[in-house]
Amino acid sequence: MNFLLSFWRSTVGTKVVVAVTGLFLFAFTLFHMIGNLQVFTGPGDMDAYGAFLHKPEVLWGGRALVSTSILLHIVGTVKLVKTTAAARPQGYRKWTAQASTFYSRTMKFTGPLVLVYFVVHLLNLTTGAEPGHIALHPNYLQTDGVPKAFENLTALLGNPLWAAFYIVANLALGFHLWHGAYSMCKTLGLSGHRQLRLARIIASLLTATVVGGNIAITTACVLHLV
Amino acid sequence: MRLTLHIWRQKGRSDKGGFETHQVDNVSEHMSFLEMLDVLNEGLESQGKEPVAFEHDCREGICGSCGFVINGRAHGPMTRTTVCQLHMRSFKDGDDLTLEPWRAKAFPILRDLIVDRSAFDRIVQAGGFVSTNTGSAPEANSVPVRRDCADKSMDAAACIGCGACVAMCPNASASLFTAAKLAHLNLLPQGEPERLIRSEKMVLQMDIEGFGHCTNHGDCEVVCPKGISVTTIAQMNRNYVQATLLSSPREGDSTE
Known part of the structure; x- marks a missing residue:
């Protein structure tokens, strides 16, 4: 176990942990979005999908994986941000970005925004089905712990204020995923110029897919198209 | 003017x-x-x-x-x-x-515009060398070097250790410098035997010196007077992971 500890202590090791958990969480957002596209095929599919996700092994297996990843991702990032904050105690009067981008430099801000989005999202559509029934939702419906996924989603996002929140939150998510996806390829050792160009294209396409899909779902709900 | x-x-x-x-x-x-x-x-x-x-x-x-x-x-x-x-x-x-x-x-x-860059020297001291027997110069071409490796190693060896990468990095990271010094030796057959221990030790020293971490912004590469590529950093990461997680323990590891 000693080698794992020294791996974690190094900045490169921590970065690799943040990258691997980031990769998993990226895949999670992608498949979550694809699953939610069933809102377009009607309440039957969506509710059946919701019921499938509420099978105990799927539900608790998924929750364990996602929460462990989020925890490691955050703990690793906080450690790195602290190290780096100490690495330049006095900043420049003048500093001009050469290659870094707005979204690459704001990872540590878009990260917490995504966390807020995640927590609010859970309060909106998940916690209502748990014992205690606390839900940040206009009218949460569930039977025996299985939520009525379609109605809950359309009722929530039918409200323009919630729809606006989801669109803004998805833009923050998009900025985070865009740099994150490309950056983790380099952190995990992808070094060829062609490979990196390809990685940049794939990262951009997948990010656009996740954000575009989520915003399409939100827009469809707020315009009552579904 | x-x-x-x-x-x-x-x-x-x-x-x-x-x-x-x-x-x-x-x-x-x-x-x-x-x-x-x-x-x-x-x-x-x-x-x-x-x-x-x-x-x-x-x-x-x-x-x-x-x-x-x-x-x-x-x-x-x-x-x-x-x-x-x-x-x-x-x-x-x-x-x-x-x-x-x-x-x-x-x-x-x-003083004024002068900084102490001896942290770079200590990173090199940690592993930026090859251990070899001294003696007369070996026969040229007795160790074949692949052309692309020779080119990439030479590109990395162009690093003059000026510190611009650290200065420009939003995180004050020395990753480009350390990665250049590693790539210079790791890509050559002469550097291969110590590739993993070198990568591990130089990354460790880089952390000890108090530099920040790499978030792949790429500002370092743009200002590098020798055009060292950030792809060397990915190579460093790969070697470091191999050294710490994937290779079997080395002799003498426990005593160090």
Whole structure:
């Protein structure tokens, strides 16, 4: 176990942990979005999908994986941000970005925004089905712990204020995923110029897919198209 | 031409330091940036004032001694150019320039624009060498080197250790420097036997010195006077992961 500890202590090791958990969480957002596209095929599919996700092994297996990843991702990032904050105690009067981008430099801000989005999202559509029934939702419906996924989603996002929140939150998510996806390829050792160009294209396409899909779902709900 | 310079002045490590504004007149466009500072210093000395301290040696862009941040960019506006090779034709009459030293905890400011870059030396000491028997020079081509490896190693070996990568990095990370020194040796057959232990030790030393971590911004690559590629950092990461997680324990690991 000693080698794992020294791996974690190094900045490169921590970065690799943040990258691997980031990769998993990226895949999670992608498949979550694809699953939610069933809102377009009607309440039957969506509710059946919701019921499938509420099978105990799927539900608790998924929750364990996602929460462990989020925890490691955050703990690793906080450690790195602290190290780096100490690495330049006095900043420049003048500093001009050469290659870094707005979204690459704001990872540590878009990260917490995504966390807020995640927590609010859970309060909106998940916690209502748990014992205690606390839900940040206009009218949460569930039977025996299985939520009525379609109605809950359309009722929530039918409200323009919630729809606006989801669109803004998805833009923050998009900025985070865009740099994150490309950056983790380099952190995990992808070094060829062609490979990196390809990685940049794939990262951009997948990010656009996740954000575009989520915003399409939100827009469809707020315009009552579904 | 006439320039206004806002220069960071600091008497020593413990001094607080601050900006001072100076005018330099009659600047020729043919002067190098350091020659322009020489002119400023002559003027300051004739007035009985302390000259601005800046590090320099070869003034040919190969020693890595000079370097400071000009208007928010390490080594000034020219790509692949050190400050000594930057000429005043890159500026125009009436320009307002801010000169700051490299800013990083691992590079303490010694005086004005001079920082202590010995942290880099300690990173190299940690593993930036090959252990080999001395003696007469080996027969040329007795160790075949793949052409692409030789090219990439040579590109990495161009690093002059000036510190611009650290200075420009939003995280004050020394990843580009360390990765260049690693790639230089790791890609060659002579460096292969110690590739993993070297990668592990130099990354460890980089952390010990108090540099930040790499978030793949890429600002370092743009200001590097020798055009070292950030892809070397990915190679460093790969070697480090292999060294720490995937390889079997080495002899002597427990005693170190």
